[in-house]
Amino acid sequence: MQFTIRQIASLIGAEIEGDDTQPIHMLAKIQDAKPGQISFLSNPKYENFIYDSKASAVIVSKNFEPKEKVPATLLRVEDPYNSFTILLEEYHKFISFQRSGIESPSFIGENSKTGDRIYRGAFSYIGKNVTIGNDVKIYPNCFIGDNVTIGDSTILHSGVKIYDGTRIGQFCVIHAGCVIGSDGFGFAPQEDGSYRTIPQMGHVIVGNHVDIGANTVIDCATMHGDATRIGNGVKLDNLIQIAHNVEIGDHTVIAAQTGISGSTKIGKGSTIAGQVGIAGHLVFGDKTRMAAKSGLIKSYPDGNIDLMGAPAMPIKDYLRAYAVFRKLPDLNARLKELEEKVVNLPTFDKRS
Amino acid sequence: MQFTIRQIASLIGAEIEGDDTQPIHMLAKIQDAKPGQISFLSNPKYENFIYDSKASAVIVSKNFEPKEKVPATLLRVEDPYNSFTILLEEYHKFISFQRSGIESPSFIGENSKTGDRIYRGAFSYIGKNVTIGNDVKIYPNCFIGDNVTIGDSTILHSGVKIYDGTRIGQFCVIHAGCVIGSDGFGFAPQEDGSYRTIPQMGHVIVGNHVDIGANTVIDCATMHGDATRIGNGVKLDNLIQIAHNVEIGDHTVIAAQTGISGSTKIGKGSTIAGQVGIAGHLVFGDKTRMAAKSGLIKSYPDGNIDLMGAPAMPIKDYLRAYAVFRKLPDLNARLKELEEKVVNLPTFDKRS
Amino acid sequence: MQFTIRQIASLIGAEIEGDDTQPIHMLAKIQDAKPGQISFLSNPKYENFIYDSKASAVIVSKNFEPKEKVPATLLRVEDPYNSFTILLEEYHKFISFQRSGIESPSFIGENSKTGDRIYRGAFSYIGKNVTIGNDVKIYPNCFIGDNVTIGDSTILHSGVKIYDGTRIGQFCVIHAGCVIGSDGFGFAPQEDGSYRTIPQMGHVIVGNHVDIGANTVIDCATMHGDATRIGNGVKLDNLIQIAHNVEIGDHTVIAAQTGISGSTKIGKGSTIAGQVGIAGHLVFGDKTRMAAKSGLIKSYPDGNIDLMGAPAMPIKDYLRAYAVFRKLPDLNARLKELEEKVVNLPTFDKRS
Incomplete structure (x- = not known):
């Protein structure tokens, strides 16, 4: 697979921020990506990776506001994860077309x-x-x-x-x-x-x-x-x-x-x-x-x-029942204690 | 597969009621059967289907008493389901013999x-x-x-x-x-x-x-x-x-x-x-x-x-225990209530 | 596979007691072994089999003290089961080398x-x-x-x-x-x-x-x-x-x-x-x-x-809870009985 960043942006309908001429030949996770690879940022907890990523391009949300300079070209889309999935599918098709x-x-x-x-x-x-x-x-x-x-x-x-x-x-x-x-x-x-x-x-x-x-x-x-x-x-x-x-x-x-x-x-x-x-x-x-x-x-x-x-x-219902199941030995002990207490209570003849 | 109704009756030892010369080439459920197909009636709840069935023949019990006219030829046997199974097996053999x-x-x-x-x-x-x-x-x-x-x-x-x-x-x-x-x-x-x-x-x-x-x-x-x-x-x-x-x-x-x-x-x-x-x-x-x-x-x-x-x-034992398991939260609540009741009971010094 | 007892003893580092020239061509359980086969005795509850075994050789522990005469050649090792496993592996290799x-x-x-x-x-x-x-x-x-x-x-x-x-x-x-x-x-x-x-x-x-x-x-x-x-x-x-x-x-x-x-x-x-x-x-x-x-x-x-x-x-925790689970119907009955008892107890107005 070999596309330019511009070709990929066009495939997923992204706005480009940065150099769009570099070639992309592989997809990767943001923390692992190397030059020539494209990644995505969807979950905010991975945001820190974007500032050091070696990826040539990263797909991000339209609303993403970087806190520092991002070395990669940014491709802005509505839903970065979904756009990345589309690329994965294209890549997969490309691979599978090799068999004929x-x-x-x-x-x-x-x-x-x-x-x-x-x-x-x-x-x-x-x-x-x-x-x-x-x-x-x-x-x-x-x-x-x-x-x-x-x-x-x-x-x-x-x-x-x-x-x-x-x-x-x-x-x-x-x-x-x-x-x-x-x-x-x-x-x-x-x-x-x-x-x-x-x-x-x-x-x-x-x-x-x-x-x-x-x-x-x-x-x-x-x-x-x-x-x-x-x-x-x-x-x-x-x-x-x-x-x-x-x-x-x-x-x-x-x-x-x-x-x-x-x-x-x-x-x-x-x-x-x-x-x-x-x-x-x-x-x-x-x-x-x-x-x-x-x-x-x-x-x-x-x-x-x-x-x-x-x-x-x-x-x-199941989870509530199972929560009590875990405590059954304790429940059994409580019942026993109660039985003993009640036995030890004085009995009254109601008629008296 | 192509047999006459007479040949099939002979295979399963059935008494014939109706035309026995028609060809049968397939088995089918009574509600789906078409001309040239044979079906069976075993479960009484399907009886209504027999009066409209397009089947050329239907295998029924010796004791079956139709409430209306049945268009199909009837093949009467001891156990219609079992006889139908025998036919299924014959059909299957026939199919599998095609591979050699x-x-x-x-x-x-x-x-x-x-x-x-x-x-x-x-x-x-x-x-x-x-x-x-x-x-x-x-x-x-x-x-x-x-x-x-x-x-x-x-x-x-x-x-x-x-x-x-x-x-x-x-x-x-x-x-x-x-x-x-x-x-x-x-x-x-x-x-x-x-x-x-x-x-x-x-x-x-x-x-x-x-x-x-x-x-x-x-x-x-x-x-x-x-x-x-x-x-x-x-x-x-x-x-x-x-x-x-x-x-x-x-x-x-x-x-x-x-x-x-x-x-x-x-x-x-x-x-x-x-x-x-x-x-x-x-x-x-x-x-x-x-x-x-x-x-x-x-x-x-x-x-x-x-x-x-x-x-x-x-x-x-399992089902009885599981029936109580379902009610464990309730059982737990009942136990708690009882504990509170018993705590609130006056205590007596037995020696008094 | 065909080895002499001596070759096998050398393979597993065993001390030999008895004739070491006989050929061995198969491994077997001690109760099933025939002449030309080797077995092992590891679990003491199988000891009785060794006195009647038809095996040509039996692998035993260094400390094994026979109570009667053993017809088979004994091969003494530290861990008979482990040594037998080594033989099994050799046999398996031999078999699998037949495919090439x-x-x-x-x-x-x-x-x-x-x-x-x-x-x-x-x-x-x-x-x-x-x-x-x-x-x-x-x-x-x-x-x-x-x-x-x-x-x-x-x-x-x-x-x-x-x-x-x-x-x-x-x-x-x-x-x-x-x-x-x-x-x-x-x-x-x-x-x-x-x-x-x-x-x-x-x-x-x-x-x-x-x-x-x-x-x-x-x-x-x-x-x-x-x-x-x-x-x-x-x-x-x-x-x-x-x-x-x-x-x-x-x-x-x-x-x-x-x-x-x-x-x-x-x-x-x-x-x-x-x-x-x-x-x-x-x-x-x-x-x-x-x-x-x-x-x-x-x-x-x-x-x-x-x-x-x-x-x-x-x-x-699971086994203790499950032990009570089995008794849940009984536990439920005990709780019910207790509830009835407590209801039947006289109530006192604490303020009185």
Whole structure:
């Protein structure tokens, strides 16, 4: 990457204060930046770094008033953090565009079509009747089953496995080792104590702008025609389990190692922390927030609520109960003392 | 898939009511079914759908008495759900039989034998001295180490990794990304605070009719000659951790993200929910049931018990205790009030 | 493997009692050992097995005084278990040395260098500008991104995925399906409720003698120049989640399914049990010990502490509180009884 400060200012719509001709080839934190790098100042507690920073340019707020002379060129914007994020994205695109073409050997089945500017890494496998959009990057050792659809500009990192019939939208990033479309966990108990596996014939539909973390698993729906659905803009962390027929609303964020059981629905804009477990067939409304390690066994369909505990309850109730839990030995002692006091009190016959 | 209704009736031993000549090419839920599809009615609350269903045939109970005219052909059986499951299995077999042959490039080492009607996907790897039965399907990007044995009709989905010496039975389904036979987690602490890795030389034995979910890991036993054992008919969900020398009894079902530590034994016919953690060297008898998120730190060798909590206890005890936990702030307030009351009581000198 | 007893005695510095010419080709537990095998006696409760053992040799303590005649040759050492571990390691090395050479097809990009005696399995992928040391073993279906460095004698089991820029030390063992260097989970909330992905540009640095379990995930740091750091001698079990910018001190051991959130620092010589969850931006000093399923939401920077519970507290406090938790229904009943008693006490007007 090599841009001038002027080019970058134009990209993020910044006002320039200082020399705008120097080249920028990297982004860095303000305390680490070197000449040729650009940084940003958003949190006031890092302000001191700006006066010594070796960065060639620093993105700052429109209202920033330096207390001393700043050696770097200043780029003034509304929201420095957001502007820096835009640059990070540009940088990332630039890096990822370095991968293109078809490495050999790779495999593609009958009647499968791929778009323009695609990357197909060595040892990647594309089944039959697959449709893949433009600018898609398929890293080495990926497996894409039959009848899969993948939208434009989606990236599949190495070793991703996509079962037959899965549909993935545009601008998604699927991290290494993810499995999408594996069989749901369904078994019919038999009279002899054994189980008959219920074949899972549905599929998975992943929206646009979805990120899925490494080694996360999303099972397919049970019945033909049904789908496990991941809404637009959903962000899933690593090692998450999404069971069959689950539906996750748009722009919901879920942290690592959380598991959601079959047929549960999560509303839009929800936030689920790490290692949460959610039972099956529940419904949670929009903007539901679950604290780490919560265990959900009942629905909260109205949404806009903070939940915690296992079994979970509203977070305030949990924290108040847990505060007393910590003092239980003391509480027990107080109760005992009281019991003794009361026993030692004289008894009166009320009738007397 | 294309059968007549008569052929399907014969497969599930059903009595036919109506036209038995129409072709069936797909299975579907009663509310979604279209002409050419077959469905079932098991749960009475779905009965209303049968009167409008577009399905060509519906499997119903022997005792089903329609309140109105049903347009579909009826197939009467003892247990409609079970019969439908049989059809699902047939359909699944049909689909999976579409994969066969040896795709190129794939790798097979010296002295390895494969049975008839095998599928070996592109980029799959079979080591030395491997024995693979008939009708086995090895999807792309699988790794099978040296001296592995795999029984008839077992399916390895894409990216499964099997370490040296593992033995897998017949009719198993191993989902994408599973790892079987990785080193157990054993380290000998040294005087300087470091650890020496204890090489793990045992192996894993997986029974027949075992299903293993995506990205689940089963470690090998520590000592040569020992095995981590997964019994017949065991069903493991996704992202489960099975440590070295664990033994899981026949027909036990374990939900996603549960972890079992080294050398623990689980009895037959047990049911373990999701995100359960079980300490090492414990013994659980047959038909042990553990609620989601339980943490087991002691043995319950007699089995036939429901456990919950972390640390776990009998489920009734846990739920009763947790019911009070919720009210702890109230309980604390009551105690405080009582303390004040008792303090305000007049004191008597008993001697007086 | 085939050594004489004398060669083995010399390897572990043992005094020999008995015939030292017999060949040894395998290690085994004392109760299972057969002729041609060597075992050890460390735990006195296994002493009875030594008098019947078929082992050709048994490693015992310098101070061991047999009560009967022992058929096997005795090898006397300071610490029998430790000496046996050394033999296990030798055996393991011997086994792993059987893999060498470059299988075909495999992929290596421009400007990448590999050392001597390397194993590159079929379908393994090495990107550009990669530097790989001597005696490294890369199993089939591994992916190694651009600009990665791997030190001498490190083993990557099948299907390991290493993102661009990762640095891995010497004598590491990375188990199947591991992902190292995947993007950290960082998203900037936008005004419309959606999230903008913050590209992750840092990398991961793994020290020497690190073991990483199957399907474990380690994310890269957010900023260029930063790293997620795994110290020397760290042992990570299976299915662990290590988020961006985490630092784990030397010789720390972490059990399966634990998750550590972004930027948290774990001190040296710590022990973290299974299914622990640790929030982000926390600091734990050296020799911190966390019980299974703990949930950490505050720092304990002084280290040398045992923690338990979710939210976690010192283990003694947790266990004392949990002991009362179990009795909460009883406690509640006692409180009720007391309330009734106090109500029934006569009230006095103190002024009287």
